[in-house]
Every structure is written in structure tokens, then in C-alpha cells.
Amino acid sequence: MRKQGFFLAAAVAAALSATCLPVQAQDIGIGLIVPLSPPGDPTGGQLIRRGAEMGIDAVNNAGGVLGGRKFKLYVEDSQGKPEAGVAAYRRLVSEDKVVFVPGFFHSSVAIAANEVAKDMGVPTMSLQASAAEITSKHYETAFRTHAVDQVRVATFMELIKKKGFKRISMIAETTDYGIGIADETIAQAKKVGGLEVQKIAFDRSVTDLTPQLLQVKAFKPDLVINIGVGQPCDLIIDQATTIGLLPNTPMIVSYDAPARPQFWKLHEKNGAGIYFIAYYSPKTPLSDIGKSFAAAYTEKYKEDPVYGALNGYGAIQIIAQAINAAKSTDSKALIKTLETGTFKSWPDAPVTFPRAEGVYWHNWVPPVLILHYTKPMQDWKDAEVEVQYSAPAAK
Amino acid sequence: MFSTELVVQTFISGVMIGVLYALMALGITFIYSIMRMINWAMGEFYMIGSYLQYMLVAFLLGPDLWWLAIPISAAGVFAFGLVVQWGLIKPIFKKPPEARDDYATVVTLALLLLLRSLATGLAGPNQFTPGSNLPIVMVGPMPMAGARVAAFVFALVALALFYGVLRYSWYGLALRATSQSRVGVQTAGIDVLGIDRVAFGIGVALAGLAGALLAPVFLVFPTNGLITTVKGFEIVVIGGLGSIPGALIAGILLGLIESFGAAFIDSAYQNIYGFALVLLILAFKPTGLFGERGREA
Numbered sequence: 001m002r003k004q005g006f007f008l009a010a011a012v013a014a015a016l017s018a019t020c021l022p023v024q025a026q027d028i029g030i031g032l033i034v035p036l037s038p039p040g041d042p043t044g045g046q047l048i049r050r051g052a053e054m055g056i057d058a059v060n061n062a063g064g065v066l067g068g069r070k071f072k073l074y075v076e077d078s079q080g081k082p083e084a085g086v087a088a089y090r091r092l093v094s095e096d097k098v099v100f101v102p103g104f105f106h107s108s109v110a111i112a113a114n115e116v117a118k119d120m121g122v123p124t125m126s127l128q129a130s131a132a133e134i135t136s137k138h139y140e141t142a143f144r145t146h147a148v149d150q151v152r153v154a155t156f157m158e159l160i161k162k163k164g165f166k167r168i169s170m171i172a173e174t175t176d177y178g179i180g181i182a183d184e185t186i187a188q189a190k191k192v193g194g195l196e197v198q199k200i201a202f203d204r205s206v207t208d209l210t211p212q213l214l215q216v217k218a219f220k221p222d223l224v225i226n227i228g229v230g231q232p233c234d235l236i237i238d239q240a241t242t243i244g245l246l247p248n249t250p251m252i253v254s255y256d257a258p259a260r261p262q263f264w265k266l267h268e269k270n271g272a273g274i275y276f277i278a279y280y281s282p283k284t285p286l287s288d289i290g291k292s293f294a295a296a297y298t299e300k301y302k303e304d305p306v307y308g309a310l311n312g313y314g315a316i317q318i319i320a321q322a323i324n325a326a327k328s329t330d331s332k333a334l335i336k337t338l339e340t341g342t343f344k345s346w347p348d349a350p351v352t353f354p355r356a357e358g359v360y361w362h363n364w365v366p367p368v369l370i371l372h373y374t375k376p377m378q379d380w381k382d383a384e385v386e387v388q389y390s391a392p393a394a395k
Numbered sequence: 396m397f398s399t400e401l402v403v404q405t406f407i408s409g410v411m412i413g414v415l416y417a418l419m420a421l422g423i424t425f426i427y428s429i430m431r432m433i434n435w436a437m438g439e440f441y442m443i444g445s446y447l448q449y450m451l452v453a454f455l456l457g458p459d460l461w462w463l464a465i466p467i468s469a470a471g472v473f474a475f476g477l478v479v480q481w482g483l484i485k486p487i488f489k490k491p492p493e494a495r496d497d498y499a500t501v502v503t504l505a506l507l508l509l510l511r512s513l514a515t516g517l518a519g520p521n522q523f524t525p526g527s528n529l530p531i532v533m534v535g536p537m538p539m540a541g542a543r544v545a546a547f548v549f550a551l552v553a554l555a556l557f558y559g560v561l562r563y564s565w566y567g568l569a570l571r572a573t574s575q576s577r578v579g580v581q582t583a584g585i586d587v588l589g590i591d592r593v594a595f596g597i598g599v600a601l602a603g604l605a606g607a608l609l610a611p612v613f614l615v616f617p618t619n620g621l622i623t624t625v626k627g628f629e630i631v632v633i634g635g636l637g638s639i640p641g642a643l644i645a646g647i648l649l650g651l652i653e654s655f656g657a658a659f660i661d662s663a664y665q666n667i668y669g670f671a672l673v674l675l676i677l678a679f680k681p682t683g684l685f686g687e688r689g690r691e692a
Binding site for chain 1: 398400401404405408409412515519520521522523524526531537538539540543612613614616617618619621622625653654655657658661662663664665666
């Protein structure tokens with residue numbers, strides 16, 4: 001009994017001493033939810049993680065936030081699965097006590113996590129998930145620094161107009177991302193008029209996409225839109241080449257996977273001619289923050305940073321600025337500060353998160369580009385910029 | 396829309412993927428027929444075969460000697476299978492616990508998670524391809540990757556070889572006898588644990604062979620064995636557990652139903668068509684097309 005009393009007293013003393021620690025000495029937890037293993041796109045997740053880790057180091061080396069408190073990063077693997085993303089968010093908020101959760105590569109993961117975040121209160125920032133639903137629901141806790149479906153598809157349309165394409169075939173995975181983009185393309189094609197559009201959907205777990213691609217080929221399209229993420233995107237390129245669809249018919253990849261160093265390792269023989277969406281090219285003007293990050297990244301990883309890494313780094317910088325401006329890590333104070341303030345990130349443009357209409361709610365959209373590989377093994381820095389599209393100003 | 400050419404192309408595509416599915420399933424059904432246990436980590440042996448093929452072609456032999464890398468990869472998986480059987484499976488069979496099947500399930504599921512995590516840890520989560528120098532070839536009206544045609548031919552040869560050894564060699568006789576009665580072969584003086592070891596090695600080597608053959612077609616990454624396991628079990632249910640001809644026919648059937656379903660019904664539900672066939676078979680012939688009803692004393 002005496003022993004139990006001693007342990008109880010010791011536990012109370014330890015708890016009291018922990019709560020009495022000076023605030024400055026406590027780390028501030030930042031969560032990061034990204035896909036680090038299949039069936040998600042682990043390369044995409046890894047690039048965001050690299051940027052976020054360097055962002056944490058940069059903030060801490062500059063003295064931290066709120067007069068000396070350091071950031072501590074807690075990384076969780078979503079595997080590209082909504083349920084894993086939700087579990088990760090709950091763990092980060094309940095156990096690690098993080099104050100902000102950036103990341104989110106896959107739209108379905110971001111959508112699912114946001115449903116929990118709206119109740120738990122800790123804000124999220126989607127860095128490479130583009131489904132409209134992420135911000136169109138106008139949740140207080142949902143922020144994004146990425147292109148939305150509408151902007152991505154409007155960029156497709158610019159290319160379609162420029163090249164005079166009339167028959168468009170989409171091969172899209174059955175996820176929020178894939179179906180969201182495919183449906184938006186059909187809607188915008190109707191508005192443009194004079195376009196015939198085919199939509200072929202596939203389950204992400206399918207590895208043999210020959211039956212789907214045979215239908216695409218039979219449609220005789222002028223342009224194929226590849227709406228697969230990660231491994232399906234690469235399989236579509238390979239299997240389309242096999243059945244003779246590529247290189248005869250132009251193909252556009254719906255995100256910036258071809259900008260990654262891995263692309264030419266997988267598509268040495270069939271990568272030339274591919275168009276792809278990008279949100280950054282080395283021709284894009286960078287802010288001072290962006291320039292110093294790009295230099296440090298190149299030195300550390302011996303390759304140029306791509307968008308995912310820049311956005312991972314930028315998110316941490318934005319969160320640090322918001323905490324300093326709010327003088328607090330309280331979720332409501334942070335949300336208010338983000339909604340009303342102007343922040344600096346990697347692009348040479350101010351970043352804001354206004355309570356705007358529609359999908360532009362809490363959403364800063366980078367300019368979207370379409371790059372074109374005109375030669376085999378071409379460095380993505382030398383890829384031709386076919387289209388540069390900026391989202392209309394948010395209302 | 397439904398042109399004859401598209402129908403023929405879909406048929407060819409279905410048959411070719413079906414034979415490869417059959418190779419994936421054969422290991423599962425073979426191990427079950429001898430050892431009466433299900434190896435849930437079969438897809439991970441497929442994954443190891445694909446990584447071995449990638450490493451051999453990319454770093455040692457070069458793309459011209461891809462064909463040499465295939466038997467080496469399969470042999471590597473066979474050797475690894477022997478070690479796994481000796482270290483993890485044999486103890487269960489040597490002094491069988493009361494719930495041997497449950498132990499085997501837990502052990503192979505743990506192995507699945509271990510191997511998958513190890514692959515991610517050692518090689519990273521990215522995709523790789525060993526590449527292929529084989530040209531695109533026409534199979535009837537259907538252009539196909541040389542690597543896929545080679546995989547199809549290799550798979551047919553492997554299936555024929557496997558069937559021949561099983562049917563016409565002394566060792567095949569011993570394996571078939573073990574599948575009929577483990578006690579019976581022990582009374583004839585055959586080392587049944589030795590048979591188990593070789594059977595497990597051959598079973599996982601078949602999965603490794605499929606992994607090596609399909610590495611340039613379906614890419615190499617830590618979870619590429621997942622689909623193998625799923626399709627493998629679908630085929631085992633359709634063809635009948637323990638039936639080798641059943642595995643081949645069910646593989647082709649599954650390939651065809653998926654291809655035609657995706658091409659002419661709705662491509663979004665390609666995986667569902669196989670499961671619908673599984674449900675149909677379970678409803679009307681629960682032992683599978685070629686499975687035998689178990690006898691109880």
C-alpha cells in the first residue's frame with residue numbers, strides 16, 4: 001500500500017513538472033500524411049516528405065517559432081488508402097498532439113481525412129490532391145495549395161484548342177481523383193463544343209490494362225488522357241506502346257510524374273512525345289524562400305527539386321508564418337490567420353487562403369503548365385512549355 | 396463498336412494473361428495438394444522473383460541475357476523456399492500442433508508482412524523495370540510486347556515440364572503418392588518431410604518464375620505480388636484445390652472473363668467478373684471444376 005502511494009506521488013510530481021515546463025522548451029508537432037508505399041504513389045509521397053523535412057530543418061535552424069519553439073515532424077504513411085489516411089490523422093492529433101497536418105497526395109485520402117478533421121479541429125493542408133470536394137465543402141479546417149480539377153481540365157482544354165484535337169479518350173482510375181477529372185473533362189468539353197469524348201474507367205489494382213486500351217484504340221482518338229496515378233500511369237504508357245497506340249497518338253499524363261527522375265528509368269524507349277501536367281518548371285520564377293530551398297535541395301539530393309518537394313517545403317514555411325502571426329498554435333487562431341493573412345512560399349507570388357466561392361475556398365492555386373518531351377531522355381528542365389494556365393481570381 | 400477485330404484481340408489478350416494467371420496459381424494448388432496447407436505468402440515469392448530478375452538484368456547479366464536470368468531467379472526463389480520451409484514450416488509438420496492449419500496460416504501471413512516490409516526497406520517503395528530488348532510481335536491481329544509473348548511461351552513450357560515430371564518421373568510418382576496419402580508413403584519408406592521440403596520449394600519457385608517472367612511487363616515493386624495472390628486463390632476455387640489441369644483451365648477462363656467483361660460490359664469492374672465466376676462455381680460446384688470431394692471416415 002505504501003509502495004503504491006509512493007508511485008502515485010511520483011507520477012503526480014512527474015505530471016506536474018511536465019506541465020510546468022517553460023512553453024518555449026516544448027516542441028510543436030506537425031503531422032505529415034503522404035503515401036509511402038503502394039497502392040499509393042510512394043514516389044510522390046517521398047518527394048513531399050523530403051521538402052517537408054527540409055522545411056522543418058530550415059524553420060528550426062532559423063530559431064523556430066514563437067520565440068524559440070522548435071518544430072517536430074511526425075510522418076504517417078497513407079498508402080493511398082482513405083482508411084489508412086483517416087487512422088493516420090486520428091493518431092497524429094490524438095497521440096502526437098500535432099497542430100497542423102499537411103500532406104495528402106491522393107484526393108480520396110484527403111477527402112476522408114477532412115471529414116474527421118472537421119470534427120477534431122486540427123487543420124489540414126492538401127499539397128497534391130486536386131479533387132474539387134476537398135475545398136468545395138467549405139470546411140473550416142480544409143486548406144490546399146494545389147491545382148483543382150477545374151483548373152487542370154481547363155489546362156487540358158487549352159492544349160486541345162491549341163493542337164486542334166477533336167476526339168479525346170480518357171483512361172481513368174476509379175478514384176475520387178480519376179473520376180473527378182474525367183467528369184470535369186466531359187463537362188468542360190460540352191461547353192467547348194465540337195469534341196467527342198470517350199471515358200474508360202479501370203480499377204487501380206488491375207495490372208493488365210490491355211482490354212481497356214484496346215477500346216481506346218478502337219475509338220481512334222486524337223489525344224489520350226492518362227488519368228492513372230503511380231504504377232497504373234506507368235502501365236498505361238507501356239501497354240499503350242505495345243498495342244501501337246503510342247507513339248502514334250499523343251498522350252497527356254494528368255500530373256507531374258514524368259518530371260520525376262524515375263520517369264526515364266521506366267520509359268527510356270517510350271517516354272518521348274509524352275505531354276504532362278506540371279505545376280512548376282525551372283522557368284517558373286521563385287521567391288527567395290524557393291531559391292534557397294532549390295539550392296539546398298540540389299546540393300543534398302544531387303537533383304533538381306520538383307513540385308512535390310517545393311510544395312512540402314512551402315507548406316511548412318506557411319505554417320510557421322501563420323503560427324508566428326497568430327502568436328499561438330491554437331487551431332481556431334491559425335485558421336483565422338490563414339484566412340486573412342498573406343504568406344510567402346516557394347513561388348514568387350503571394351499565397352492567400354480566402355473564404356472564396358466554390359472550390360477556391362481556402363485554396364491557393366499555382367499556375368498549371370503542360371510540358372512536352374520532344375526527345376528521348378530529355379531533361380524535364382528542357383521540356384517544351386506548351387501551355388501555361390492561371391486560375392481565374394477567386395471571388 | 397464491337398468489331399470482329401476487337402473481339403479477336405480481346406480473346407487473345409484473355410488467353411495470354413490467363414496462362415500467366417495459371418502459372419501464378421499452380422504453386423498454391425501444388426503446395427496444398429502435397430502439404431495440405433495454404434501458403435498465404437505466395438505473392439511475396441512472386442515479388443522476390445521479380446526483384447531477382449530486375450537485379451540480374453540491370454546489374455549483372457544485361458538485357459540481352461534476360462532469358463538466362465529467368466531460371467536463375469526461379470532457382471533463387473526455390474533455394475529461399477527451402478530455407479523458409481526448413482526454418483518456419485517444417486517444425487509445424489515435424490511435431491504437429493493440434494491446429495496445424497491455423498499455425499501454417501499465421502506463419503505464412505507473418506511471412507507475407509515481413510517480406511513485403513523488407514522489400515520496401517531494402518529497395519524503397521519505387522517501381523523498377525528490368526526492361527526488355529524484345530521487339531513487339533503480332534499475335535494474329537494483336538500487337539504484343541515481346542516480353543509478354545516470351546512470358547507466355549516460358550509459362551507454357553514450365554507448365555508442360557512440371558506436368559511431365561509429375562506424371563512420368565519417379566519423384567513425380569512420390570509427390571503424387573504423398574498428395575494421396577501422407578501416411579501411405581511413410582509406410583513405403585519415403586521421407587515425407589523431405590518431399591514437403593522439395594514440394595514447397597517447387598511451389599514457391601513457380602511463383603518466382605511468374606514474377607521473373609512478368610517483371611518487364613507489370614513492373615517491380617514491393618506489393619506486386621498482391622494481385623498474384625488474389626488471382627491465384629480465385630483460380631484455385633474455380634479449378635478445384637489441388638488440380639493442376641484445373642489451374643490451367645481456370646486461369647484461361649478467368650483471363651477471358653475479365654478481358655471480355657472489361658471490353659464489352661464495363662471496364663471499371665474488371666476484378667468483379669472473376670469474383671462473380673467464383674460465386675457461381677461455389678454455388679453449383681463447390682469443389683471447383685476439377686476438384687474432388689473430400690472423403691470422410
